[in-house]
Every structure is written in C-alpha cells, then in structure tokens.
Amino acid sequence: MLTFARWKYFAILVVLIFSVIYALPNAYPQDPSVQISAARPTGTQVDATLAKRVEGILAKAQISSKSILVENQGNLMVRLTDTDLQTRAADLLRPQLGSEYVVALSLAPTVPDWLQAFGAKPMPRGLDLQGGVHFTMQVDQDAALNKRLEAYVEDVRSTLRDSSVSYTSVVRRGNEAIVATLAAGANADKAQKQLRTAFPTLTQSLDGQTLTLEIPQSELQRISLDAIEQNLTTLRNRINAFGVAEPVIQRQGTDRIVIQLPGLQDTAEAKRRIGATATLEFRAVVGDEATAAAAVRDRNVPPDARVYYNEAKQPLLLSKRLLVSGDQLVNAIPSNDQQGQPSVSITLNAIGGQRMLNHTLENVGKRLGIVYVEQIPITQIVDGKEVRTTRSEERVISSSTIQGVFGKDFQTTGLSRDEANSLARDLKSGALAAPMTFVEERVVGPSLGAENVKRGTTAVMFSFIFALSFFLIYYRMFGLITCLALLLNLLMVVAVMSLPIVGATMSLPGFAGLALSVGMSVDANVLINERIREELRAGMPPQTAIATGYDKASGTIFDSNMTALLAGLALLMFGTGPLKGFAITMIVGILTSVFTAVTVSRGIATLIYGKRRKLKSIAI
Amino acid sequence: MKIFPLTLLPNDANINFMKLRWVSIAVAALIMFVAIGAMFTRNFNFALDFTGGNLVEVHLDKAIPLDQVRERLAVDGYDSAQVQTYGSGTELLIRLQPREGDASASATAHAAAAVMKAVSGEGNNAKILRNEFVGPQVGKELALNGLYALIFVIVGFLIYIAFRFEWKFAVAAIITTLHDVIVVAGWFAISGHEFDLTVLAGILSVMGYSINDTIVVFDRVRENFRSMRADPETILNKSINQTLSRTVITSFVAFLTVVALYIYGGGSLRGMAESQMLGIIIGTLSSIFVACPLLTLGILKVSKQDLLPKAKDEAALARRP
Numbered sequence: 001m002l003t004f005a006r007w008k009y010f011a012i013l014v015v016l017i018f019s020v021i022y023a024l025p026n027a028y029p030q031d032p033s034v035q036i037s038a039a040r041p042t043g044t045q046v047d048a049t050l051a052k053r054v055e056g057i058l059a060k061a062q063i064s065s066k067s068i069l070v071e072n073q074g075n076l077m078v079r080l081t082d083t084d085l086q087t088r089a090a091d092l093l094r095p096q097l098g099s100e101y102v103v104a105l106s107l108a109p110t111v112p113d114w115l116q117a118f119g120a121k122p123m124p125r126g127l128d129l130q131g132g133v134h135f136t137m138q139v140d141q142d143a144a145l146n147k148r149l150e151a152y153v154e155d156v157r158s159t160l161r162d163s164s165v166s167y168t169s170v171v172r173r174g175n176e177a178i179v180a181t182l183a184a185g186a187n188a189d190k191a192q193k194q195l196r197t198a199f200p201t202l203t204q205s206l207d208g209q210t211l212t213l214e215i216p217q218s219e220l221q222r223i224s225l226d227a228i229e230q231n232l233t234t235l236r237n238r239i240n241a242f243g244v245a246e247p248v249i250q251r252q253g254t255d256r257i258v259i260q261l262p263g264l265q266d267t268a269e270a271k272r273r274i275g276a277t278a279t280l281e282f283r284a285v286v287g288d289e290a291t292a293a294a295a296v297r298d299r300n301v302p303p304d305a306r307v308y309y310n311e312a313k314q315p316l317l318l319s320k321r322l323l324v325s326g327d328q329l330v331n332a333i334p335s336n337d338q339q340g341q342p343s344v345s346i347t348l349n350a351i352g353g354q355r356m357l358n359h360t361l362e363n364v365g366k367r368l369g370i371v372y373v374e375q376i377p378i379t380q381i382v383d384g385k386e387v388r389t390t391r392s393e394e395r396v397i398s399s400s401t402i403q404g405v406f407g408k409d410f411q412t413t414g415l416s417r418d419e420a421n422s423l424a425r426d427l428k429s430g431a432l433a434a435p436m437t438f439v440e441e442r443v444v445g446p447s448l449g450a451e452n453v454k455r456g457t458t459a460v461m462f463s464f465i466f467a468l469s470f471f472l473i474y475y476r477m478f479g480l481i482t483c484l485a486l487l488l489n490l491l492m493v494v495a496v497m498s499l500p501i502v503g504a505t506m507s508l509p510g511f512a513g514l515a516l517s518v519g520m521s522v523d524a525n526v527l528i529n530e531r532i533r534e535e536l537r538a539g540m541p542p543q544t545a546i547a548t549g550y551d552k553a554s555g556t557i558f559d560s561n562m563t564a565l566l567a568g569l570a571l572l573m574f575g576t577g578p579l580k581g582f583a584i585t586m587i588v589g590i591l592t593s594v595f596t597a598v599t600v601s602r603g604i605a606t607l608i609y610g611k612r613r614k615l616k617s618i619a620i
Numbered sequence: 621m622k623i624f625p626l627t628l629l630p631n632d633a634n635i636n637f638m639k640l641r642w643v644s645i646a647v648a649a650l651i652m653f654v655a656i657g658a659m660f661t662r663n664f665n666f667a668l669d670f671t672g673g674n675l676v677e678v679h680l681d682k683a684i685p686l687d688q689v690r691e692r693l694a695v696d697g698y699d700s701a702q703v704q705t706y707g708s709g710t711e712l713l714i715r716l717q718p719r720e721g722d723a724s725a726s727a728t729a730h731a732a733a734a735v736m737k738a739v740s741g742e743g744n745n746a747k748i749l750r751n752e753f754v755g756p757q758v759g760k761e762l763a764l765n766g767l768y769a770l771i772f773v774i775v776g777f778l779i780y781i782a783f784r785f786e787w788k789f790a791v792a793a794i795i796t797t798l799h800d801v802i803v804v805a806g807w808f809a810i811s812g813h814e815f816d817l818t819v820l821a822g823i824l825s826v827m828g829y830s831i832n833d834t835i836v837v838f839d840r841v842r843e844n845f846r847s848m849r850a851d852p853e854t855i856l857n858k859s860i861n862q863t864l865s866r867t868v869i870t871s872f873v874a875f876l877t878v879v880a881l882y883i884y885g886g887g888s889l890r891g892m893a894e895s896q897m898l899g900i901i902i903g904t905l906s907s908i909f910v911a912c913p914l915l916t917l918g919i920l921k922v923s924k925q926d927l928l929p930k931a932k933d934e935a936a937l938a939r940r941p
Contacts (some may be wrong), residue, residue, distance in 0.1 A: 101764075136755075269726060377894070440754045443748070452888065462880035463880040467876060467877055557838075562780060566776040566830075567773050567827045569772075571821060579818075579821050
C-alpha cells in the first residue's frame with residue numbers, strides 16, 4: 001500500500017533545510033571592491049587611519065563607496081557600486097598608497113553573518129563569469145633533472161676528492177647513472193664506502209675501476225615532483241606580493257601549473273612578474289682576471305672551472321662546483337653597505353649557511369663570485385613543429401674578496417641601486433627550480449563575465465520554465481509533485497556545488513550542466529508518472545498504482561542513471577578547467593535527481609493520497 | 621472526448637517496429653557511414669582549444685567591414701585570420717594562428733595589439749573583451765584526453781550493463797551509443813560548425829543520454845522476458861510500445877531544456893547545446909530503431925534463457941536431492 005516512513009519525511013526535511021542554507025548565499029550579489037592589505041606581514045598597519053586616508057583620496061576623485069572598513073584578516077575593503085568604479089578606485093589608490101600596500105580587485109560577499117556562521121558561501125565563479133586572467137605554465141622537468149644531476153656529479157667528485165680517492169673522470173650517463181672512473185690503483189672499496197654514506201639512495205656497482213652509481217626511478221620522480229612543488233611555492237609567493245584577491249595556483253597533471261587571477265586585466269605585467277626566473281649562484285673564483293683572459297686566449301680552461309663573463313664582457317674563471325644555489329636562499333633585502341653603496345643583504349638556509357661557512361673558513365682572502373642566472377624562454381620552429389627551449393643567460397654580478405668568515409648572513413655589494421632592488425625582489429620571491437613557459441593564456445573582460453552570468457542564468461531559468469509548464473499541463477497533480485521535486489533538485493545541486501569541500505567552480509559550461517540535470521531529473525519523473533498511468537490502465541486501484549509505479553520505476557531509474565553517471569565520471573577524470581565544472585554539476589545533478597524523483601516525490605504523493613480511504617481517481 | 625489525462629501518444633500504441641528492423645538498421649548504418657565519411661573527408665573545424673593559436677573578441681562602437689580587418693591583419697603578418705561577427709555586428713571574434721617566430725610568452729600581447737590596430741579607426745573605439753592563447757601541445761593533449769574519456773565510458777558501460785543485464789544487451793547498447801556519438805560528431809564535420817571543448821563535453825553527455833534511453837527500453841525488455849510467454853520479437857515490440865510514451869515525453873522535455881540553452885545561453889554554449897539537441901533526437905530514435913532490432917540479429921539474438929535469473933536456478937538445482 002501507499003505508505004512512507006516517518007523518518008524519511010524527517011530526512012527530506014533535513015535535506016531541504018540544508019539545501020536552503022547552503023544555496024542561499026548565491027542569492028546575495030557580491031560587491032565589487034578594492035582590497036588593501038599590507039605588503040609585508042609586519043610593519044605597515046591596516047587600520048582606521050588608513051581607512052581615513054583612503055576615504056580622503058576617493059573623495060577627492062569623487063568616487064563614492066558603499067563602505068570602507070577593515071574586514072577579516074586585517075584587510076581594508078572598499079566596497080563600490082560597480083566594476084568601472086572598482087577599476088578606477090584601484091588605479092587611483094595604487095600609486096598613492098605606494099609599495100607598502102597591496103591594492104587588489106576583489107568581490108566582497110554580502111552574505112549576512114548568520115548564514116556565514118554555517119560556513120555557507122556562494123559558489124566560486126570561474127574566470128569566464130567574472131573576468132580575469134588564466135595562465136597555464138609548462139614546467140621544464142628536463143631542466144630540473146639536469147640541474148639536479150649536474151649537482152650530483154659535482155658532489156660525487158668532491159666526495160672522492162675529500163676522501164682522497166684519485167679518479168680520472170666522473171661523468172653522467174643519460175639521466176640514470178653517474179659513472180666514476182677511478183685512477184689505476186685507487187682504493188675502490190674506500191670509494192664505495194664513502195659514496196654509500198654520502199648517497200644512500202643511489203645503488204652502486206663496481207666493474208674493475210669503473211664505479212657506476214644508478215639513480216633509482218623513484219629518486220628521479222622525486223626530483224621532478226620537488227621541482228614542480230618548489231615552482232608552485234615560488235609562484236604563490238610572487239602572486240601574493242602582487243595583489244590579487246583570490247588567486248588560484250594549482251598543479252595540473254605532472255608538469256603543468258594553472259594560475260588564475262580574477263579581476264586582473266593587465267597580462268603583460270602579470271607575466272613579467274610570474275615568469276621572472278632569475279636566480280643567484282655562488283661559486284669560488286679560480287685565479288684572477290689575467291688568468292681568465294689567458295685561459296680564454298689559449299683555450300686552456302682548467303677542468304674544474306668554467307668561463308663566465310661580467311657585464312662588461314670581461315671573462316672570469318669560476319669553479320664548476322656550485323657552492324650555494326638560489327633555492328638555498330631564505331631572504332634578500334636591498335640595503336646599503338658601510339660606504340653607503342647599494343647592496344643586498346642575503347640570508348641562506350642552514351645547509352647553504354654551513355657550506356658557506358666551510359668555504360669561507362678555508363678561503364679568506366680569496367674571491368667569491370656571484371652569478372646572476374636568468375632563464376629566457378625561446379620558441380623555435382624546427383621541421384614545422386614548435387620547439388620550446390630555454391636559454392640561460394649567466395653573468396657575474398659580483399666577485400668580491402671574502403673579507404672574513406661568514407655563515408648564513410652576509411652582504412653582497414657592487415650592484416647599482418636598480419640592480420640591488422630588482423635582484424632582492426626576485427630572490428626574495430624565491431627561485432624557480434625549473435624554467436617554465438606559458439602554454440595557455442586566457443583573458444576575459446569583466447563585462448563579458450557579467451554578460452555570461454546573465455546568459456547562463458536566463459538559459460537555466462527558461463529550461464526550468466519549459467519543463468515545469470509542460471509537467472503542470474500534462475500530469476496535473478502529479479505534474480505539480482514533479483515540479484516540486486525538480487525545484488528541490490535545483491536547490492540541492494546549487495547547495496552541494498556551493499560546499500567548499502566539493503571544490504566546484506561555477507563556469508559557463510556549469511550552467512549547461514544545470515540545464516542537463518533538469519533533463520535527467522525530468523527523465524526519472526516521467527518514468528514514474530508513465531508507470532503509474534500504466535498501472536492505472538491495467539485496472540489497479542489508485543493507491544496501489546502509485547506505490548507499484550514508484551517501485552517498478554525505481555529500478556529503471558537506478559540503472560539508467562548509473563550509466564549516465566559513468567559518462568560524467570569520464571568527463572571529470574579526463575576533462576580540464578571548465579569541463580570539470582560541467583562534469584561535477586552533471587554528477588551532482590544525477591545523484592540528486594535520483595533522490596528527489598524516487599524519494600521526495602513519493603513522499604509528497606503519499607502525503608496527498610496516502611490517507612484517503614475511498615480514492616476513486618487521481619489527477620495524472 | 622476526454623481531455624484528461626493528456627497524452628501525446630495513444631496509450632495502446634502497437635506499432636510493429638520489429639517488422640521494420642531491416643529498414644531501420646539499414647538507414648542507421650547508412651547515416652553512420654555518411655558521418656564517418658564526412659569525418660574523414662571534411663575534417664572538423666577544430667576550435668582554438670584543439671588547434672592552438674589566438675582568439676580575440678572585441679567590442680566596437682560601430683560595425684566595420686570584415687574584409688578590411690582581414691587585410692589589415694595580413695599586413696601585420698597574420699595571414700589566415702578568421703574574422704567573424706558575433707551577436708550584433710559590433711562584436712568581432714577573431715582567430716589568429718601565431719606568427720612565425722612569435723614567442724609564446726608574447727603571442728597574446730602581439731595578437732591583441734594587431735587586432736586593436738586593425739579594428740580601431742577614427743571615432744570607432746575598440747575594447748577587448750576576451751583574449752586567449754592556447755599552445756598547440758595543450759590542444760593535442762585535450763584531443764587525446766577526449767579519446768581516453770570515450771574509451772573509459774565505453775568500457776564502463778560494457779562492464780556495468782553486462783553485469784546488470786547480459787552481455788548481448790551490453791554490446792547492443794554500446795553499438796547504439798557509438799552510432800549516436802558518430803552521427804553527432806559527423807554532423808559537426810558536415811556542417812563545419814566549430815568543434816570546441818564544450819562540443820566535446822556535449823558529445824560525452826550525449827553518450828550519457830543515449831545510453832540512458834536505451835537502458836530504459838532494455839529494462840522493460842528484461843522485465844517482459846521474465847513475465848511474458850511470447851517469442852522474442854513480440855516481447856521486444858511490446859517493450860518498445862510500452863515505453864514509447866515515456867521515451868517521447870522525456871526526449872521532448874529534455875529537448876526543450878536544451879533549446880533554452882541554445883536560445884539564451886549565448887555563443888559560448890551554442891555548440892554544446894547544438895550537440896545535445898542533435899544527440900537527444902538521435903538517441904531517442906536509436907533506442908527505438910537500432911537498439912532493439914540489434915537484439916534480434918546474429919549472435920546478439922536474445923532468448924528467454926539469457927535473462928532468467930541464473931542465481932535462482934542454481935539455488936533451485938542445489939536444493940534438489
């Protein structure tokens with residue numbers, strides 16, 4: 001008979017309340033606003049005084065704001081009425097507030113506090129709905145591997161040297177191994193022992209006097225992974241210093257990084273800041289300028305040295321052995337040395353500091369070279385195919401004499417003011433472990449974004465109106481039930497999509513996903529209603545017909561939706577960007593439509609028809 | 621005549637679809653071969669997502685002749701620029717292949733500059749609404765991922781349907797679904813309409829829709845095989861007729877919702893909506909005219925034994941002394 005357990009009603013009620021709470025924030029429009037925060041975590045204050053100052057600047061330019069308040073996390077939010085004012089205000093404030101503050105465009109929520117208390121937030125919107133810049137960057141893993149392997153080779157050499165095992169050569173064999181050829185009569189056992197302590201992860205094999213160190217696959221993978229992780233961190237630092245309210249910086253696949261900067265329009269500036277790949281290398285100077293010039297002239301460069309050039313194209317020999325690299329750098333601040341000359345105060349991490357200490361202990365009075373390395377991406381057409389490579393431009397920026405023993409804190413001098421500033425900035429934001437190239441770039445204007453939101457909502461609204469009016473006319477009372485189920489379905493999809501844990505981003509294809517979920521939900525409801533009609537035609541009494549109709553249709557609904565779900569899963573797994581949003585909407589829509597069609601609509605039908613004793617006919 | 625209940629189709633529909641099976645399968649096969657032929661001969665009009673290149677969307681105060689824009693772009697080294705109007709005549713969508721030797725890092729900026737130069741004139745302000753650059757490598761990967769997704773879906777369907785129904789049903793459903801996907805894809809090859817990422821998504825969702833429709837019919841076939849005493853052909857016919865009104869109504873309403881997407885969703889969703897509209901029509905027809913007829917042919921011919929719950933038989937056999 002037509003019955004429906006009480007706890008199920010309760011469950012539906014809970015779902016309804018939950019859906020309303022989490023879907024509601026999307027109904028509140030967001031204020032275009034300008035977010036002002038301190039450029040450095042300490043020092044500058046974001047407070048009422050700053051608010052007064054900002055108010056004054058805006059008043060002078062006759063830009064009226066909704067509010068200027070210090071909001072969450074010590075950010076000053078200037079809420080404005082439209083996006084044009086927003087850009088104007090930001091452009092006005094940026095130069096006037098100077099480099100101590102970061103001025104960013106953002107969208108401030110207007111969701112009331114009681115809703116926020118539940119953790120309810122509006123769905124994050126994709127760039128196609130709010131405008132901004134999207135970059136995909138390719139990380140050059142080969143370069144990262146090369147760099148790391150070269151360092152290995154150098155380390156093997158120095159380990160052998162330090163343990164006084166003489167060798168004739170240490171070379172790389174592809175990406176898998178390092179081959180050390182020991183000198184005749186050298187103690188191979190000792191070498192093996194020393195190397196095992198120094199490189200526990202490498203597997204060794206000895207063949208005569210040839211020692212092969214295999215680099216395990218896992219190690220190579222770790223190097224690649226570390227490289228992309230370090231690049232991610234570096235990019236985050238660079239972008240945070242840059243002033244974008246809610247940037248997205250994500251890894252995609254094994255070697256790509258996706259960056260989304262909502263609200264931003266100036267790609268050139270963004271690219272310059274993101275793509276800067278300067279780093280420093282500290283190397284010991286071998287000989288002096290005269291020896292270097294002679295070495296270049298005679299083409300007789302010592303095996304452990306390499307020729308570098310400075311700004312004035314003067315050659316200088318530096319050790320091949322990398323003493324400290326940019327990734328061991330912790331901080332770099334532009335400052336003035338004792339003579340008032342521009343300099344950069346550098347702080348290294350523990351490992352780098354230790355190496356520097358060891359080196360300076362033995363080499364006071366000798367010279368230390370600092371090499372500025374910049375990766376310049378170049379694209380060439382080879383055999384009709386685009387080939388991306390990077391050229392690294394290296395130049396000696398300083399080769400000062402080591403005055404005394406120092407560890408992790410020291411200063412480097414001999415720079416121009418501009419050089420000191422830009423070097424300090426690039427270094428502070430961290431070095432990239434591997435060079436990157438831009439492989440994809442999308443800029444969406446804010447007006448187009450707003451237009452897309454309007455189009456999307458209109459489209460979804462009309463799909464609903466079309467479907468609902470058909471049901472109301474065709475199925476009458478059961479059409480009404482179906483409509484309620486469909487509306488709850490929409491509410492549920494929006495609520496689930498808004499949950500931060502789902503991590504969905506609303507984009508234009510997402511709207512299509514919503515419309516599609518209407519379609520799926522329609523299918524389930526039609527199956528039920530047609531089944532009930534069928535049972536009625538077969539002569540069943542109304543209540544039995546309803547119950548049988550729901551029972552029989554449920555199995556079909558399950559099977560048909562599970563297969564559709566597979567298609568959604570495929571899209572989620574293999575799609576990127578906006579397609580993922582579409583896939584999530586589709587999957588959520590399918591799941592909720594099964595629930596609303598099978599459970600909710602049955603609950604409502606039971607509520608209407610279940611208690612009537614002498615039910616003669618039903619409106620279907 | 622009674623107005624209620626409203627029906628689109630007579631309740632006692634009893635059309636002999638099986639009698640038409642040779643005709644319907646032949647027609648479906650013909651359409652499919654045309655689609656495949658079109659894919660090979662005409663190729664797709666792949667969008668930026670797949671080919672790589674630049675896309676710039678600009679808004680102008682006044683409409684200008686498109687040929688003039690093309691010529692000016694060619695002067696700047698963009699030879700095969702595609703220029704088309706978008707919505708009203710004052711919005712232009714311009715597609716450019718990167719110029720030779722243009723580094724990817726500056727391709728967007730160069731394209732934007734060239735477009736601005738080509739479209740702005742006296743008293744005509746241009747504003748860039750959208751500017752995209754996609755590297756060729758990215759596009760290739762997308763196409764490959766699309767293929768993987770297709771394979772994943774097919775294998776997934778096969779396993780699920782074989783598990784829940786029977787392998788003959790699984791194979792028939794997959795053939796039907798592939799037919800639908802090929803026909804929709806073929807349409808994009810024939811019409812030359814742009815094939816972008818959203819179209820790919822649309823086609824994958826067509827797979828979901830098509831299989832859904834087929835499963836509903838198959839579900840009824842399975843039910844009838846278990847409850848009716850009749851030859852397979854009668855059962856198949858009966859099943860199609862019983863689900864006919866559901867199939868037509870669902871498709872009708874689903875079609876309406878996608879039409880809303882097509883009309884109101886704007887240019888970016890048009891391709892997706894188009895693939896779905898077509899998919900719904902083809903998917904509906906194929907679930908009736910292709911899926912069930914397939915179950916009567918060759919090795920796919922179903923019999924009552926295929927669908928009898930096997931577990932029950934074994935349990936019954938086990939109980940015998």
